Amino acid sequence: MVEALRLQLHLNDPVYTQYFYWLRGIFTGDWGIALFTQRNVLIDVSDFLPATIELILFAAIIDLVIAVPLGLAAGRRANSIVDNGVRVLSYVGIAVPSFVVAILLQLFLGYGTHLFPLIGRISQNVVPPTQITGLYTVDALLTGNLSAFADSVWHLILPAFALALGPIAQEARIMRSSVVENLDKDFTLSEVSHGLPERTITFKYLMKPSLIPTITIYALDISAQIANAFLIETIFIWPGFSKYGLNAMLSKDLNAIVAVVMVAGVMFVIANILVDLVVGYLDPRIRLQRRTEE
Amino acid sequence: MKSSRTLREVYGRYWYKFSKNDLSIVGLACIAGVVLIALLAQWISPYPASAGLYVNFGNAGAAPSASHIFGTDQNGRDILSRVFFGFRYSLMLVAVVLSVTVAPGVVLGLVAGYYVNRWFSAVIMRLADIFVAVPPLLLALSVASVLTPSAINAMLAVSLAWWPWYTRLVYSSASSIRNEDFVRAAELVGASRWHIMFKEILPNNLGSVLTKVTLDCGWVILIGASLSFVGLGAQAPTPDLGTMIAEGSAYLPGQWWISIFPALAIVVVILGFNLLGDGINDMFASGVA
Numbered sequence: 001m002v003e004a005l006r007l008q009l010h011l012n013d014p015v016y017t018q019y020f021y022w023l024r025g026i027f028t029g030d031w032g033i034a035l036f037t038q039r040n041v042l043i044d045v046s047d048f049l050p051a052t053i054e055l056i057l058f059a060a061i062i063d064l065v066i067a068v069p070l071g072l073a074a075g076r077r078a079n080s081i082v083d084n085g086v087r088v089l090s091y092v093g094i095a096v097p098s099f100v101v102a103i104l105l106q107l108f109l110g111y112g113t114h115l116f117p118l119i120g121r122i123s124q125n126v127v128p129p130t131q132i133t134g135l136y137t138v139d140a141l142l143t144g145n146l147s148a149f150a151d152s153v154w155h156l157i158l159p160a161f162a163l164a165l166g167p168i169a170q171e172a173r174i175m176r177s178s179v180v181e182n183l184d185k186d187f188t189l190s191e192v193s194h195g196l197p198e199r200t201i202t203f204k205y206l207m208k209p210s211l212i213p214t215i216t217i218y219a220l221d222i223s224a225q226i227a228n229a230f231l232i233e234t235i236f237i238w239p240g241f242s243k244y245g246l247n248a249m250l251s252k253d254l255n256a257i258v259a260v261v262m263v264a265g266v267m268f269v270i271a272n273i274l275v276d277l278v279v280g281y282l283d284p285r286i287r288l289q290r291r292t293e294e
Numbered sequence: 295m296k297s298s299r300t301l302r303e304v305y306g307r308y309w310y311k312f313s314k315n316d317l318s319i320v321g322l323a324c325i326a327g328v329v330l331i332a333l334l335a336q337w338i339s340p341y342p343a344s345a346g347l348y349v350n351f352g353n354a355g356a357a358p359s360a361s362h363i364f365g366t367d368q369n370g371r372d373i374l375s376r377v378f379f380g381f382r383y384s385l386m387l388v389a390v391v392l393s394v395t396v397a398p399g400v401v402l403g404l405v406a407g408y409y410v411n412r413w414f415s416a417v418i419m420r421l422a423d424i425f426v427a428v429p430p431l432l433l434a435l436s437v438a439s440v441l442t443p444s445a446i447n448a449m450l451a452v453s454l455a456w457w458p459w460y461t462r463l464v465y466s467s468a469s470s471i472r473n474e475d476f477v478r479a480a481e482l483v484g485a486s487r488w489h490i491m492f493k494e495i496l497p498n499n500l501g502s503v504l505t506k507v508t509l510d511c512g513w514v515i516l517i518g519a520s521l522s523f524v525g526l527g528a529q530a531p532t533p534d535l536g537t538m539i540a541e542g543s544a545y546l547p548g549q550w551w552i553s554i555f556p557a558l559a560i561v562v563v564i565l566g567f568n569l570l571g572d573g574i575n576d577m578f579a580s581g582v583a
Contacts, residue, residue, distance in 0.1 A: 249439030
C-alpha cells in the first residue's frame with residue numbers, strides 16, 4: 001500500500017525528476033490534490049481567486065480615489081491643514097498594522113454601529129448572482145441584479161478599506177512630494193507666467209508628471225496586498241484565495257502552499273509588467289525614446 | 295577629506311541635521327524607551343511572572359485599574375508586564391533578522407555590482423529577483439508554515455525574505471559607483487579588489503543602507519507580528535505582541551484591553567522606528583556639509 005503510493009507520487013525518483021513531474025503538472029492542469037479539500041488545487045484556486053481579486057481591486061480603487069486627490073491637495077498647499085493631515089495619515093498608515101485596522105473597523109463600524117456587515121461577501125438572505133466572472137459585483141451588474149450588487153459592495157467596504165489604508169498613506173505621501181518637486185520645475189513657472197488658470201495647471205499639467213512615481217509605487221503596493229489579504233480575509237471570514245492559502249499553511253498542505261505562492265508570485269510579476277507599460281504611457285520621454293529607436 | 299575637522303565636529307554636524315526635525319527626536323526617544331524597557335523587563339514590570347506559564351483565573355479579564363494598568367488577560371496575567379516582555383521578543387526578532395540578512399545582502403550586492411559583467415553577478419541578481427518576486431509577508435508565511443511554528447523559525451522565515459532587498463539596493467549603486475573616477479584611480483594604482491569594494495565603494499552606500507536598516511526595523515516587527523497573529527510565529531506562552539492581539543481579539547469588544555494595548559505597543563514601536571529612519575535619512579541627505 002505504502003509502496004504503491006510512493007510509486008504513484010514518484011517519491012522514489014530523485015528530487016529533480018520530481019520537480020519535472022511537478023512542472024509538467026502545472027502546465028497540464030494537474031496541480032496535485034489539496035489534502036484538506038480533497039480536490040485538485042487548480043480547481044480550488046480558480047474557485048477562491050475571484051473573491052480575492054475583487055477585494056484587491058476594490059482596495060485599489062479606494063486607494064487611488066483617496067490618495068491622489070489628497071496628495072495633490074497637500075502638495076499644492078504645503079504646510080496647510082490638508083498637508084499636515086496627510087502627514088499624520090501617512091504615519092498612521094505605516095505604523096498601524098492592517099490587521100489592527102481591520103479589527104478596529106470591524107469593532108466600531110461593524111459591531112458598534114451596525115453600519116456595515118461583520119463578515120462574509122454577501123448577506124445570507126441575498127442570492128449570489130449567477131457566476132460569470134466570479135466577482136460578485138461584476139456578475140450582479142451583468143445580470144442586472146442591483147440588490148445583490150449593492151449588498152456585495154456593502155460587504156466589500158470594510159475589508160477593502162482595511163487593506164487600502166497602508167497603501168493610501170504611502171501613495172498620498174509620494175504624490176505630495178512629487179507635486180512639491182514639480183511645482184519648482186521650469187515648466188510650472190512658464191505656465192504660471194503665461195497666466196494659465198490654476199485649475200488647468202493643477203489638473204492638466206501638474207497631475208500627470210506627478211503620477212509617474214505614484215503609479216509605480218501604487219502598483220507594487222497593490223500587488224503586495226495579496227499578502228496582507230491573508231490577514232484581512234481571516235478577520236472578515238472572506239471566502240477567498242488568501243484565506244484558502246492560510247488554511248493550507250496552517251494544515252501544512254504542500255501542494256496548496258506551492259500553488260498559492262506561485263499564483264501570488266505570478267500576479268506580482270504581471271502587476272510589475274503592467275506598471276512599466278503604464279509608466280511608459282504616462283512619461284513622454286520613455287514613449288518617444290521607444291519611437292526613435294524603432 | 296578635510297582632516298582639519300575633528301571627529302567631534304563631524305558628529306556635531308550629523309547631530310545637528312538629525313535634531314533639526316522634532317519628529318526624529320520623538321522617534322529616537324520612543325526607541326530608546328522601548329529598548330530600555332525590553333532590557334529591564336525583568337525588573338520594571340509589575341508582575342514578571344505573567345510573562346510565562348502563569349494563571350490566576352480568579353483575576354482573569356480584569357479591566358484596567360491601579361494594580362493592573364492595562365488590565366489582565368483571559369488567564370489573569372498582567373498585560374502591562376506581557377507588553378514589556380513582548381518588546382523584548384520584537385526587538386530580538388529585529389536584531390536577529392537584520393544581523394543575519396544585512397551583512398550577506400550587502401556583500402552580495404557589492405560583489406555583484408563591482409563584477410557586473412561576470413557570470414556570478416547575474417546568478418546573484420537573478421536569485422535575488424526570484425525572492426523579490428513574492429511579497430515578503432507571503433514568502434515568510436509560506437516558509438514558516440513548512441517549518442514547525444516557533445520563534446526561531448519565524449526569524450528564519452523573515453530573514454529569507456529580507457536579504458535580497460539589501461543586495462538590490464547596494465547592487466544598483468555599486469554598479470554605477472564602479473565607473474567613478476576615484477574607483478578608476480584606485481584600480482590604476484593597483485589597489486586590491488577587497489580594498490576597492492570595502493574601502494572605496496561600501497562607504498558611499500553606508501548612508502542608504504543605514505536608513506533602510508532603521509526603516510526595516512518597523513517592517514520586520516510588522517511582519518513578525520503578522521506571522522504570530524495567524525499562529526505561525528512564537529507560540530504560547532511566549533509574550534508576543536502579535537499573538538496577544540490575536541488571542542485578545544476573541545474577547546472583543548467586551549474585554550477590549552486584552553488586544554488594544556498590545557496593538558498600541560506595536561504602533562509605538564513601528565512609528566518610533568519610522569520617525570528615527572526618516573531622521574537618519576535627513577542626516578545623510580546631501581552628505582555632511
